[in-house]
Each structure stands twice: as C-alpha cells, then as structure tokens.
Amino acid sequence: MSNIDWQNLSFSYMKTDYNVRCWYRNGKWGELEISSDEHINVHMAATGLHYGQEAFEGLKAFMGKDGKVRLFRVEENARRMYSSAEGIMMAKIPEQLFIDAVIKAVKLNMRFVPPYESGAALYIRPLLFGAGPKIGVSPTDEYLFVVFVMPVGPYFKEGFKPTNMMISRQFDRAAPLGTGKYKVGGNYAASLKAGELAHSKGYAAVLYLDSKEKKYIDECGPANFFGIKNNTYITPDSDSILPSITNKSLIQLAKDMGLKTERRKVPLEELETFEEAGACGTAAVISPIGRIDDIDTGKTYIYSKDGKPGQLSEKLYNKLRAIQYGDEPDPYGWITIVE
Ligand SMILES: *Cc1c(COP(=O)(O)O)cnc(C)c1O
Numbered sequence: 001m002s003n004i005d006w007q008n009l010s011f012s013y014m015k016t017d018y019n020v021r022c023w024y025r026n027g028k029w030g031e032l033e034i035s036s037d038e039h040i041n042v043h044m045a046a047t048g049l050h051y052g053q054e055a056f057e058g059l060k061a062f063m064g065k066d067g068k069v070r071l072f073r074v075e076e077n078a079r080r081m082y083s084s085a086e087g088i089m090m091a092k093i094p095e096q097l098f099i100d101a102v103i104k105a106v107k108l109n110m111r112f113v114p115p116y117e118s119g120a121a122l123y124i125r126p127l128l129f130g131a132g133p134k135i136g137v138s139p140t141d142e143y144l145f146v147v148f149v150m151p152v153g154p155y156f157k158e159g160f161k162p163t164n165m166m167i168s169r170q171f172d173r174a175a176p177l178g179t180g181k182y183k184v185g186g187n188y189a190a191s192l193k194a195g196e197l198a199h200s201k202g203y204a205a206v207l208y209l210d211s212k213e214k215k216y217i218d219e220c221g222p223a224n225f226f227g228i229k230n231n232t233y234i235t236p237d238s239d240s241i242l243p244s245i246t247n248k249s250l251i252q253l254a255k256d257m258g259l260k261t262e263r264r265k266v267p268l269e270e271l272e273t274f275e276e277a278g279a280c281g282t283a284a285v286i287s288p289i290g291r292i293d294d295i296d297t298g299k300t301y302i303y304s305k306d307g308k309p310g311q312l313s314e315k316l317y318n319k320l321r322a323i324q325y326g327d328e329p330d331p332y333g334w335i336t337i338v339e
Helices: 074-087 095-107 185-200 245-256 268-273 311-324
Strands: 019-025 033-035 054-056 059-063 069-072 121-130 143-152 163-167 205-209 217-220 224-229 232-236 260-264 276-281 285-294 300-302 335-338
Touching: 019 095, 054 074, 054 185, 069 095, 069 311, 074 095, 074 121, 074 245, 095 121, 095 143, 095 335, 163 185, 185 205, 217 232, 217 268, 224 245, 224 268, 232 245, 245 260, 245 276, 245 285, 245 311, 276 311, 285 311
Parallel strands: 163 205, 163 285, 232 260
Antiparallel strands: 019 033, 019 143, 054 121, 059 069, 059 121, 069 335, 121 143, 205 217, 217 224, 224 232, 224 276, 276 285, 285 300
C-alpha cells in the first residue's frame, strides 16, 4: 500500500498494521505481544475506566534523507512514563521494556513512516492503564501497556506561523499538589472544557496560570510555555507542569546558541516584557505565540504583529527539527536509529 497522501496528513487516528501489547499480571510483566486488532477487550470494572488509572506518552519517529528511521529521546519518554505510573500507583514499566516495545511497534509498521520530503512523521502513542477489576477505590494489580503508531502531518501546513492563546481564571488544569506533573488522562479530561472554549473563541490553546495564586504562568494546555528576552530563554518552574522533553531539548540548544536559560517562576506581568513567546511539545516542536489575550482583564500581550515568528524561536525550531531528521549531527545522543 502506498495510497497514503503524505502531504496532506493531519493529526488524526489512522489504522496501521500492528500494535504491541504487554500485560502485567501476578506481579510481573509478560512477553511483548503483537496484535493487529485495534480493539482491546477490557473488564468493565477496570480501574482505568473508573478511577482514571491511565497514563500515556507521545513521541515521533522520523525518516532521514539517508533512509534511516530515527526516534527522538525515547529513553526520556520511558522515564516519564515510569514517573507517571509511580504518580498514580500503576505497575512501572522497566525502561528497556518500554524502548523495546516502541522499537517493535515502529519496525512492524515501517511502511507507515512518512518519507523525508513530506516533513511528516510517525507518531507513537504508548499507553498504560489499570485493567484489573476493582470497585473499591485502590490501585489494581493488573495493567495493560499498549504501543500503537500512526503517520501524522507536519504541524505547520502553511509554514511556521504564530497562533494566539487565551488566559482565563475560570479554569485549572491541575491542582497545586495534584497530578499536573504526570502525563495522565485525568489532566486532559480536566482541560477539555477550557480547551473547547478557547477553540470556540479562535484561540489555539489556553495558557494556564498557577492554580493556587493565579499569579504565575504554568503551561499551555498540552505544551510548555517559554518566553525569550535579553538573549535569555525563560520557562516556568512549577510542580504542576508536565516536564516537556521538547522544552528540555530547547534549553540545551538555546545554551548552545549562546542564550542564557532560566527555569523559574514566571509572574503574569512578565508576559509584557518578552520579545518572543512560544508553546513547545512533540506535536509542533515550537508553536510560536503571536498574541495572548487575558479574557478576564481584557489585557493583551503581543509578540508578533506581522504574522511572522520570532527569529530565535525559528532558529531553535529549525535546529531541533534538523537533529530529529538527521540533517545535523546529534551531539547529545538524543537519537536512536531503528534497525
Ligand atoms: C506531553 C505534554 C507536553 C509536551 O511534552 P513533550 O515531551 O515535549 O512532548 C506538555 N504539556 C503537557 C501537559 C503534556 O501532556
């Protein structure tokens, strides 16, 4: 099959050939299983369905000019899923098992890795949830780990362009001492209403303030926030932010480019002082922010007037993409070649 229109892929579910599964039962992980079934037969009392024992990951595989398929920082995703599992008391997946499952899922679906020229990639979605029956509130002792993949389009179909964000004090994504730092479905359920409101008003996402004091910037729905000023890359520090691997990588690349970097509390007022701002995550690498509207106070923060991204944001974006596709060297060992 190659009737996939690589140029016009979007970020939506597509059936591929196989997925990889692994069960945790009787206190241990089993063998990796290969399935071509898109459905999972789950117990109706599974804790993943009732009490939100569920976590996921998201990463990509890229086809290089040299025909090699590259995974970006897969060990980091393995560690983060381990931390999410710990955070909501699920069975933890050993790092190597996670990596093996991801590699297996990519290899089994090689024909779905988009060609280099398309600028598209293979999106990988690891998923872990409580599958054992339990009706009293406590962690179960049976878990299912699944990895499936699908080709997704370049995030910026019309090029790398700024989008607008909304601030509102009417919603929180995560509680101050809650699960914001884990990649769990519950945080996403909690953000759907705010996200839909933002979309209905024409914004790309909600920029959340810290949920305790509403004084500091937290993150942008499914992406971390950064601002750039005085040759410094600044990103919020908070216990309820999901530690983005893209953000961590951009901090390193910013340093390499001679920028200073700071991870600290970012007061709301500081938005006024940034020369550039962006949201970062696996989906888009960087989504430059053109404008932020605080819909409660009516205040507006503008970072782009001409529809163009900031220069440093663009430089960082190009650098990270070049490493991911293998166009530039990988000095930090971020790439795993799938062979
Ligand atoms: C996944 C995610 C991100 C981005 O993390 P990356 O590792 O860069 O993809 C940011 N915020 C939230 C809430 C997320 O779930």
